[in-house]
Amino acid sequence: MTSEELLQIAETNAAERKEFDYEVNVCxxxxxxxxxxxxxxxxxxxxxAASGKRCHxxxxxxMGLCAAGPLVRVEPTGTMYGSVQEGDAKAIVDALGGKxxxxxxxHLEKYFHGQxxxxxxxxxxxxxxxxDEYISRDGYQALMTALTQMTPQAVIEQISKSGLRGRGxxxxxxGLKWGTVAKAHxxxxxxxxxxxxxxxxxxxxxxVLESDPQRVIEGMAIAAYAVGATKGYFYxxxxxxxxxxxxxxxxxxxxxxxxxxxxxxxxxxxxxxxIRIGAGAFVCGEETALIASIEGLRGQPRPRPPYPAVSxxxxxxxxxxxxxxxANIAPIIRNGPQWFAxxxxxxxxxxxxxxxxxxxxxxxxxxxxxxxxxxxxxxDIGGGIPDGRRFKAVQTGGPSGGCLPAxxxxxxxxYDALISAxxxxxxxxxxxxxxxxxxxxxxxxxxxxxxxESCGKCVPCRTGTAQMFNLLTKICDGxxxxxxxxxxxxxxxxxxxTSLCGLGMTAPNPVLxxxxxxxxxxxxxxxxxxxxxxxxACSSKVRTEEEVTV
Amino acid sequence: MSPAxxxxxxxxxxxxxxxRADQTVxxxxxxxxxxxxxxxxxxxxxxxxxxxxxxxxxxNSPKLHPACVLKVEExxxxxxxxxxxxxxxxxxxxxxxxxxxxxxxxxVVNNHCELQSMAQSQGLTHVRLPYRNxxxxxxxxxxxxxxxxxxCILCTRCVRxxxxxxxxxxxxxxxxxxxSLLITxxxxxxxxxxxxxxxKCVNVCPTGAxxxxxxxxxxxxxxxxxxxxxxxxxxxx
Numbered sequence: 001m002t003s004e005e006l007l008q009i010a011e012t013n014a015a016e017r018k019e020f021d022y023e024v025n026v027c028x029x030x031x032x033x034x035x036x037x038x039x040x041x042x043x044x045x046x047x048x049a050a051s052g053k054r055c056h057x058x059x060x061x062x063m064g065l066c067a068a069g070p071l072v073r074v075e076p077t078g079t080m081y082g083s084v085q086e087g088d089a090k091a092i093v094d095a096l097g098g099k100x101x102x103x104x105x106x107h108l109e110k111y112f113h114g115q116x117x118x119x120x121x122x123x124x125x126x127x128x129x130x131x132d133e134y135i136s137r138d139g140y141q142a143l144m145t146a147l148t149q150m151t152p153q154a155v156i157e158q159i160s161k162s163g164l165r166g167r168g169x170x171x172x173x174x175g176l177k178w179g180t181v182a183k184a185h186x187x188x189x190x191x192x193x194x195x196x197x198x199x200x201x202x203x204x205x206x207x208v209l210e211s212d213p214q215r216v217i218e219g220m221a222i223a224a225y226a227v228g229a230t231k232g233y234f235y236x237x238x239x240x241x242x243x244x245x246x247x248x249x250x251x252x253x254x255x256x257x258x259x260x261x262x263x264x265x266x267x268x269x270x271x272x273x274x275i276r277i278g279a280g281a282f283v284c285g286e287e288t289a290l291i292a293s294i295e296g297l298r299g300q301p302r303p304r305p306p307y308p309a310v311s312x313x314x315x316x317x318x319x320x321x322x323x324x325x326x327a328n329i330a331p332i333i334r335n336g337p338q339w340f341a342x343x344x345x346x347x348x349x350x351x352x353x354x355x356x357x358x359x360x361x362x363x364x365x366x367x368x369x370x371x372x373x374x375x376x377x378x379x380d381i382g383g384g385i386p387d388g389r390r391f392k393a394v395q396t397g398g399p400s401g402g403c404l405p406a407x408x409x410x411x412x413x414x415y416d417a418l419i420s421a422x423x424x425x426x427x428x429x430x431x432x433x434x435x436x437x438x439x440x441x442x443x444x445x446x447x448x449x450x451x452x453e454s455c456g457k458c459v460p461c462r463t464g465t466a467q468m469f470n471l472l473t474k475i476c477d478g479x480x481x482x483x484x485x486x487x488x489x490x491x492x493x494x495x496x497x498t499s500l501c502g503l504g505m506t507a508p509n510p511v512l513x514x515x516x517x518x519x520x521x522x523x524x525x526x527x528x529x530x531x532x533x534x535x536x537a538c539s540s541k542v543r544t545e546e547e548v549t550v
Numbered sequence: 551m552s553p554a555x556x557x558x559x560x561x562x563x564x565x566x567x568x569x570r571a572d573q574t575v576x577x578x579x580x581x582x583x584x585x586x587x588x589x590x591x592x593x594x595x596x597x598x599x600x601x602x603x604x605x606x607x608x609x610n611s612p613k614l615h616p617a618c619v620l621k622v623e624e625x626x627x628x629x630x631x632x633x634x635x636x637x638x639x640x641x642x643x644x645x646x647x648x649x650x651x652x653x654x655x656x657x658v659v660n661n662h663c664e665l666q667s668m669a670q671s672q673g674l675t676h677v678r679l680p681y682r683n684x685x686x687x688x689x690x691x692x693x694x695x696x697x698x699x700x701x702c703i704l705c706t707r708c709v710r711x712x713x714x715x716x717x718x719x720x721x722x723x724x725x726x727x728x729x730s731l732l733i734t735x736x737x738x739x740x741x742x743x744x745x746x747x748x749x750k751c752v753n754v755c756p757t758g759a760x761x762x763x764x765x766x767x768x769x770x771x772x773x774x775x776x777x778x779x780x781x782x783x784x785x786x787x
Contacts, residue, residue, distance in 0.1 A: 281726065283726075298722075298723065302598070302599070303597075303598075303599035303616055303619045305621075451727060451728060452727060453726075453727065454726065454727035454728070455726050455727065455730075456704065456723070456725070456726045456727045456728065456729070456730030457598070457600045458599070458600045458601070458602050459600070459601055459602055459642050459645055459646060459703075460602055460642060460645065462649075462704070462727055462728055462730065463645040463646070463648070463649040463682075463728060464645055465727070465728075466649075466682070466727070466728040467645065467648065467679050467680075470680065470682075487678060487679070490641070491641070494637075494638050494641045494642075497613075497614055497638065498602045498605055498614060498638050498642065499602070500599060500600065500602065500616075
């Protein structure tokens with residue numbers, strides 16, 4: 001493969017697309033497929049063939065607003081249709097070239113306003129299983145540039161200069177991590193893509209893999225060149241069957257086009273990727289547990305140091321990055337680090353993909369520049385709280401994060417700002433809650449999650465989470481005393497500081513952050529045996545007693 | 551003992567000590583008669599850093615570090631005793647006592663139990679946490695040994711000794727979190743497993759979870775000190 005051939009593929013693909021007057025793009029990511037967008041696509045294809053119009057019906061990745069799915073976008077007009085059913089296919093095809101179907105039109109200007117696409121630039125615009133469409137949108141140019149014009153050191157320098165920080169949640173500087181692996185001694189090195197996304201309410205990585213898998217493969221290949229690795233692994237959770245099947249196709253296509261294998265882009269660089277499927281353990285998102293799982297061992301973390309950058313997979317230096325981190329690499333190489341560093345805040349550069357869920361009008365996937373406020377995300381892009389209810393809290397960072405109340409709505413998003421507010425960036429799940437949620441119950445939910453997902457290796461996490469869960473249940477049931485609350489706070493501090501891995505260290509965060517901002521709710525449960533939101537068992541108990549007295 | 555290893559000097563609890571660069575803080579501390587509590591660590595087995603009793607403070611580090619896997623560094627200042635560490639250690643022991651059914655008065659290793667003596671050495675007088683009282687099984691199928699899961703603290707010493715020293719890897723864990731359970735082979739009864747009957751697991755078990763049937767009703771001391779000697783002989787050979 002040379003850059004001329006790359007250009008040729010892009011031109012051929014563009015010419016093929018010009019043969020059609022219209023393009024009907026149907027979202028084929030999991031959210032829309034669950035609403036039968038696959039059948040919709042078949043119906044659209046039949047109608048298009050019957051109508052005789054020069055129309056290309058195509059499956060694409062996620063278009064963002066999952067709440068309005070299945071989504072259909074018609075090009076060249078850019079008309080968006082939402083909640084399209086199989087029976088609407090004829091109306092859409094008939095409307096091609098004329099007035100759009102009014103009843104189906106989705107008005108999403110406000111939803112897309114303020115979003116900035118880097119990671120999701122191709123999502124919803126290309127067929128994820130067609131590598132040529134990715135190439136036609138500047139795909140693999142970055143890998144070509146890196147391999148033919150840059151030294152590995154230069155690649156690392158570009159990534160460092162861009163200010164990219166790990167998108168898996170920790171926010172470790174990506175360039176620094178790459179540099180460490182590059183400097184580590186070892187004949188064999190590995191690159192691993194962590195796609196074991198397990199936070200409740202998070203689906204960013206799944207969506208990226210389903211919508212634009214080639215972008216992640218390209219990022220991994222560039223990383224492998226930079227650190228000197230020849231072998232890569234995708235660690236994908238088994239709960240993402242569509243992402244896995246798209247990855248299988250994409251890896252095959254990338255090999256066919258010569259972007260994986262030996263003599264990549266006509267150079268001596270060799271690199272290939274294998275897929276490893278998780279077995280349903282959240283803790284395997286922790287890098288040392290992930291490595292153990294790939295090695296075929298029990299998915300348990302081990303003490304660090306040694307860090308995987310020095311001694312990782314089978315004792316070799318290993319680079320582990322998250323899906324979204326790898327998805328940022330190609331644009332940085334293509335557009336230069338200054339371009340990337342120009343987006344975002346001083347210490348958090350670029351954009352971040354968030355999965356908006358919970359009590360919010362526009363459930364879906366968004367990508368916004370760092371530094372945007374929570375208010376803009378929730379009320380402008382997200383469309384606010386439905387049913388006229390009051391905003392109560394937003395939970396970020398999954399079970400490791402925390403709940404932020406209304407007073408923090410004007411917090412501008414960055415790794416450091418979220419941590420100082422008692423939460424964290426996390427991988428990008430954002431669960432919005434209104435006044436029908438009980439914060440003690442929310443804390444209890446996340447503690448239950450940590451308890452069942454604890455691997456059981458270290459004592460504080462294994463039995464501490466179980467004890468904390470029992471105490472929270474007691475509070476929810478209206479049976480706790482102030483001594484129980486004191487014990488809970490004591491255990492939170494102890495588990496946070498003594499656990500072996502990140503799961504245990506951050507397991508108390510949902511409790512600590514709700515205690516910080518919603519302590520009155522805890523006290524209401526304890527003192528008055530009443531749940532202000534009417535969610536917990538104690539409130540129903542009180543009600544039945546009242547009914548009895550009446 | 552390779553001669554090419556560097557020597558480092560560090561401070562533990564205000565005492566200047568020297569160490570080989572490949573030593574852990576725990577090893578150096580013990581050489582210098584500084585006591586750091588441990589349960590999952592055993593001389594002669596690999597370290598897993600699971601019990602968290604050996605956590606120590608290191609100057610200029612915000613985190614606590616498990617001494618069993620913490621390699622020495624030049625100029626390091628380690629504190630092994632503080633009110634905070636004592637409180638954490640006591641809480642860990644409380645968590646262990648409340649996790650399963652530890653009733654010393656009816657236990658075969660009463661007075662020879664590492665969990666019991668650790669509680670005494672750490673000044674644990676009572677358990678603040680509610681006991682979980684789980685219903686667990688006892689595997690007495692083996693003709694010589696018994697596995698009583700009620701007394702197991704999941705330190706995995708038996709798993710490691712069986713794998714690393716005996717080379718049989720009969721023991722392992724199943725389940726996760728609070729439901730973790732020690733199993734023989736793929737959860738066969740101990741008698742039907744590939745057990746070699748060597749008895750090492752019984753001797754390294756810090757509690758009465760694994761015990762010798764013949765010692766029922768009598769004194770049951772354990773002798774886990776054979777491992778460093780076995781390892782040394784293996785290296786010599």
